[in-house]
Amino acid sequence: MAFSQQPRYGRAASEFLDRYGNGIEEFDEQRLMLLWDCFILEHKLSNGRTVVEQFVAAHPQLPESEREMLLGWQDVVQGPFQVIRREGPALIVESLVDELTYRVRSNMGPDIFRRMPRKSFLIARLVAVGDEWMLSGPVNLLRTAERDIAYRLAMDMALRTPEAVFRNPEKLDLAWKQQRADRDRFIRFFGSDLVVVPGEQAQARLNAFYAFSREELLGGPEPDGPPAGVVVTLPEEMVESETVALIYDETDGIGFYTEFGLVEQAFANPGLLRRRRWREHTLEYLHDDSVEPMVIRRLAERNPDKATTVIRKLLKRPKFDWNRDGETLLREVKPGYYARPPRPRVSPVSERLAAFVVQK
Numbered sequence: 453m454a455f456s457q458q459p460r461y462g463r464a465a466s467e468f469l470d471r472y473g474n475g476i477e478e479f480d481e482q483r484l485m486l487l488w489d490c491f492i493l494e495h496k497l498s499n500g501r502t503v504v505e506q507f508v509a510a511h512p513q514l515p516e517s518e519r520e521m522l523l524g525w526q527d528v529v530q531g532p533f534q535v536i537r538r539e540g541p542a543l544i545v546e547s548l549v550d551e552l553t554y555r556v557r558s559n560m561g562p563d564i565f566r567r568m569p570r571k572s573f574l575i576a577r578l579v580a581v582g583d584e585w586m587l588s589g590p591v592n593l594l595r596t597a598e599r600d601i602a603y604r605l606a607m608d609m610a611l612r613t614p615e616a617v618f619r620n621p622e623k624l625d626l627a628w629k630q631q632r633a634d635r636d637r638f639i640r641f642f643g644s645d646l647v648v649v650p651g652e653q654a655q656a657r658l659n660a661f662y663a664f665s666r667e668e669l670l671g672g673p674e675p676d677g678p679p680a681g682v683v684v685t686l687p688e689e690m691v692e693s694e695t696v697a698l699i700y701d702e703t704d705g706i707g708f709y710t711e712f713g714l715v716e717q718a719f720a721n722p723g724l725l726r727r728r729r730w731r732e733h734t735l736e737y738l739h740d741d742s743v744e745p746m747v748i749r750r751l752a753e754r755n756p757d758k759a760t761t762v763i764r765k766l767l768k769r770p771k772f773d774w775n776r777d778g779e780t781l782l783r784e785v786k787p788g789y790y791a792r793p794p795r796p797r798v799s800p801v802s803e804r805l806a807a808f809v810v811q812k
Contacts, residue, residue: 453488453492455503455506455507455510456488456491456492456503456507461497461503464491464495464497464498465488465491468487468490468491468495469484469487469491472487472490473487482590482592485589485590486577486589486590488589489577489588489589489590490589491503492504493525493526493528493579493588494526494528502526504522504523504525504526505523505526507522508522508523521580521581521582524579524580525579525580525588527579527580528577528578528579528588529547529550529554529577529578529579529585529616529619530576530577530578530616531547531548531549531575531605531606531609531616532547532548532549532573532574532575532594532602532603532605532606532609533545533546533547533548533554533573533574533576533578534546534548534571534572534573534574534602535568535569535570535571535572535573535574536553536570537570538565538570539555540562541557541562542555542556542557542562542584543555543556543557543558543565543568544556545574547619548573548602548603548605548606548802548804548805549606549609549610549616549617550616550617550618550619550620550623551620551623551802552619552620554578554585555583555584555585556578556584556585556586556587557581557584557585557586557587558586558587559586559587567593568593569596571596572593572594572595572596573593573594573595573596573598573599573601573602574591574592574593574594575591575592575593575594575602575605576589576590576591576592577589600808603804603805603808606805607801607805607808607809610799610800610801610805611799611801614627614795614796614797614798614799615795617799617800617801618795618796623800624795624796626800627795627796627798627799627800628796630796630798630800631705631796631797631798632702634665634700634706634798635700635701635702635705635706637661637664637665637668638661638698638700638706639700641660641661641664641665642657642661642698645699645700645701645702646697646698646699646700646750647697647698648695648696648697648698648712648713648716649695649696649698650694650695650696651690651691651692651693651694651695651696651710652691652692654686654690654691654696654698654708655685655686655691657698658684658686658698658708684706684708686708689710690708690710693710693711694711694713694714695711695712695713695714696708696709696710696711696712697709697712697713697716697747699746699747699750701744701746703746703794704744704746704794704797705796705797705798706797707744707747709737709743709747711733714729714730714733714734715730715733715734715737715751716751717730718730718731718733718734718762719734719751719752719754719755719758719759719762720754720755720758721758722758722761722762722765725762725765725766731766734762734766735766738766738767738785739785741786741788741789743786744786744789745782745783745786745789745790748782749778749782752774752778756774756775756778757774759774759778760772760773760774760775763781
């Protein structure tokens, strides 16, 4: 904490608080503690490192075990937890998101756990200390009667941040299975895993697919797939574009790509790159992190020779050859994609959360 409050972090901290809290004046103490914990452990500074990474770098005398522990604190486990029981100086809790059990301690001592009875819920952040876990930042306690609040928070987190669910390897395996089943429904509905539609029709076609999926899931024996009622609302600029591609890739899951038709035409006829619209949108596909490498790969594999011409013209690389240099190029222009392992886009939820949604 003291290290993070040095003047050199003042501007970064102010910008972080402004971005996530509309100014420090509006924070209560717990909100400020929560945001500061996030700032120290998870926020990437302008140099790409976190405060805790810089703390470790500034203290080379630390034993290796402590360095590993501190750097491990960047991987925070958070969300609603249900209290299972007290166990000596520790509290045993179960995450409502990943359904894993955590043995938790507090740096304020075990007495704090007296106000956390069995079956109550904690909204908390945990960091690893050896084989156990420690509370990091403020803790909000919900009574057993406030279960609905905890369940809603867990459901929201499971759908918005699937990585939190995938801490549980069984959940990760299930998510891949669900994604394969959902992709199979997509192909049966559209006739292909890639369909290009006018932007004004994209939302209606997508809604029709979700309706098809819900009907099949609720009326048939297929148990896998997204929970009923889960839909995607496309952004306005996408709906207003000339074309939108709906792609359900085996690895990258379902994705939506604006003005795909223009880029598709450019890869089929590289001469179109002389025109501004075709050139700009194709360049955007190459450099936009929201466009996965598989999109470029799919377009290029239709005709590698024409793909070679496209890249040569766009990037002014006269010796480029797609067959030889294509994968290297994708790693160059989309490093963020390759910096993490592939993860399913589908987020499985527990039986109790699914039952909660159905009841509501």
